Amino acid sequence: MRTSVRWAIHQIYRAVAGSTRGRLRRPCVRWTGRGALGACEGGGDVAGPGRQWWRDAVIYQVYPRSWADSDGDGIGDLPGITERLPHLAELGVDAVWLSPFYTSPQRDGGYDVADYRDVDPLFGDLAAFDALVARAHGLGLRVIVDIVPNHSSDAHPWFRAALASPPGSRERARYLFRDGSDEGRLPPNNWTSMFGGPAWTRVTEPDGTPGQWYLHMFDTSQPDFDWTNPEVRDELEDVLRFWLDRGVDGFRIDVAHGLVKFEDLPDTDLTLDANVDATALAPMWDQPGVHEIYRSWRRLADSYAVEGEDADRILCAEAWVLPAQALAQYVRADELHQSFNFEYLMTPWLPDEQRASITRSLAQAGAVGAPQTWVLSNHDVVRHATRLGYPQHPGLQRIAGIGADDPQPDPVLGLRRARAATAVMLALPGSAYLFQGEELGLPEATRLPDESRQDPTWERSGHTQRGRDGCRVPMPWEGDAPSYGFGPGERSWLPQPAEFGALAVDRQRDDPGSTLSLYRALLAVRRTHRLGLGHLTWLDGHPEDVLAFEVTSEDASVTVLANLGTDPLTLPDSADVLLTSAFPGTAGHVGPDETVWLRS
Structure with missing residues (x-):
């Protein structure tokens, strides 16, 4: 697959989240002007006792290597996370999502798992994990953990056994081993890795001769499982039970669209057209068999729920899928609860693009009775405080890594827009995910020395793609401390x-104009007015470069005005401002790249 095609598949049409059981309010968008794009009708009933918490939850992603280091080795760990959990309780989020902490050689930041049922000594041990869960639950925080089902590490006992076993063996059948073409000298097909280079590596057989090839859609150290093998399905379901039995509240599913490959693994030669169904063109992604897997996982997760106690265990997909109808299938009522809305993440800060993306996203979710799931930053993309510091153009925003010799963003403009964009996102009906440090306005580390980079993308791309290290730099907690605390x-x-x-936490905690204070205020008002369970109505009568909408819940109505233009917007004298993204704001006006929430 050519690089441009990989980029396109990896960057368009992510929407839809959740599932529905019982009588629940459906997120909905109505339009009162400017024309609707797939608008839906008003929602259903509000959930009674045992309301499904995930439908409007705000979930905070912690990247364990970079959150807090308790022992001074320079790498974050589980005790460090536990110690800093009160920060999240004070922030006002509902749950914490932990990126992988499992036993791993750390070739891909822990997404290369060698033991799915243990903690890597780098981060602690199972007792430390249990203490983290207990502390989080004591603070009212749920705990979501990553599950990596598409591939394991090449250090996993299964893969080591496969290398030591002959072709056709039970051990090799757990992975995608194939004979090569051209009498074995060439890979079985022309697939390429998402990290660059071929997606196949040839092994040396136990007798020392060149042998079969194994598939790895990512790094060579991450061999793909063969999900047509029942043994693989049983093993990963048992892994889910292991962590559910330890008290976790759900899973974020890595590469959720990649588990099943098209039969016979055919060559692919894609020239992507936006109007073409890429599922038919990409035999390594979004195959129908994944849905059978997730229906089974949903039954498993539901078996841990407690009726009437708001105790659902949830499943959230990282699924980079197009077209939109294909993504919606992941969150049907009997499959996953949520799927990240990456289309929204990559929508530029332009009024027409924002309006269309929000409308389309809510309509797609409403079509399957699901809440939408919003996100602006994560561990795989350039932080939005930096992305938005570049000129904005129609089409999906670049998310490639940034180096010291690349064009640099405007940090002041980027942060102002990021604050305004977050104020839009946290008003929208549905659930939201935050990435560690965005509440501080952290920018991407765009000038990292190349010799410090650890993302495998940097090496496998031949030093042409800087990768994701820039968004993973450790958190600053204390402005004057070594390593910033x-x-x-x-x-x-x-x-x-x-x-x-x-930008450290202690510098922002008591500053009313800080980004940290803004996030706390947004989350408090969102929770008080239950905006995540509301209905969105677009409002007419405002300039074209202003996003204007009202979110109405059972508890309140809030009007949101986001000025994406260059001229101030004058507010009526009667406007009752709940909060503003800008500090200091201008009384009676909404300045450029500013969002205000008004009491309707």
């Missing part, structure tokens, strides 16, 4: 930019 000493697995000191 990340750990007890100066060590930090990635170098922290000097500007992180002024």
